[in-house]
Amino acid sequence: MAYADQKMSGNRVTALIIVALIHVLVGYALVTGLAYEAAKKVIQKVTTVDIKEEVKKEEPPPPPPKKDLPPPPIVAPPPKVNLAPPPMVTTVSEPPPAPPPMVVLPPAPAAPPPPRFTPKGAQPKGNPGNWATTNDYPSRALREEREGTTSFRVTVGPDGRVTDCSITSSSGHADLDAATCDNVRRRARFTPATDGEGNPTSGSYSNRVRWVIPKD
Structure with missing residues (x-):
């Protein structure tokens, strides 16, 4: 704020000096026989100048110094999840094998009758x-x-x-x-x-x- 006040006061001093010079020139013009109308126009033009105080825009405060932050932790990417449905397996059941043909065995021969005599060797x-x-x-x-x-x-x-x-x-x-x-x-x-x-x-x-x- 002090810097802004100093600059504004300097502008006022400059304006006052310019006005004083103009008055000197006007007086000189009157003395030297310059036309009154020309001097009037100059005075009117100079006096009607609005001296606007320059308003300095407030500068944003400087950013805080960067602190040395530790590096971010390494995070492993999450594993890929396969959301696709498993392939459909179609099981084709084979028809049961045909039963083997029935085999009809002939009846066992009847046992020979027991010998009437006991066989003997020579x-x-x-x-x-x-x-x-x-x-x-x-x-x-x-x-x-x-x-x-x-x-x-x-x-x-x-x-x-x-x-x-x-x-x-x-x-x-x-x-x-x-x-x-x-x-x-x-x-x-x-x-x-x-x-x-x-x-x-x-x-x-x-x-x-x-x-x-x-x-x-």
């Missing part, structure tokens, strides 16, 4: 030890003093005679094995096997011959 007639004796010892095996045991199996026909002979366990000597089957075929006799009706049928028989050199 039985040797006489003593099997007589089928092969020391007199049947192969001469070469006897000279070389070879001994051993031969196991055999024979097939017996419905007539009780041996139809086949096979070695099931060798004595380790081919001539002793061959002598075993030769003598059994020649000497063995059997009561044939019978079936459930009591009829003779084929059967089998197993045994062994021990070849031992006789002592004098």
Whole structure:
């Protein structure tokens, strides 16, 4: 406000000086014979000047000094929320499989009637030890003093005679094995096997011959 008053007073002083100068000039003009009308117009023009006080606009107060503020906190953006509805899954149910065709099984065959007789195997007639004796010892095996045991199996026909002979366990000597089957075929006799009706049928028989050199 003091600054504004000082400026306003300076303007008034300037105006007063101008008015004083004008009066001096007017007086000088009157003295020098200038036209009265011209001097009147000048005086009227000067005196009618409105001296308006300049009103200084109040300047806005300076902004407050900026304070060093801490940096704003870092805020993570919110997670994106998928608002779209989930895709619609259409489940097509397959029709149930057709049942398998019904299989009609034939009835089980009737069990055979129980046999009227108990089946029996072939039985040797006489003593099997007589089928092969020391007199049947192969001469070469006897000279070389070879001994051993031969196991055999024979097939017996419905007539009780041996139809086949096979070695099931060798004595380790081919001539002793061959002598075993030769003598059994020649000497063995059997009561044939019978079936459930009591009829003779084929059967089998197993045994062994021990070849031992006789002592004098």
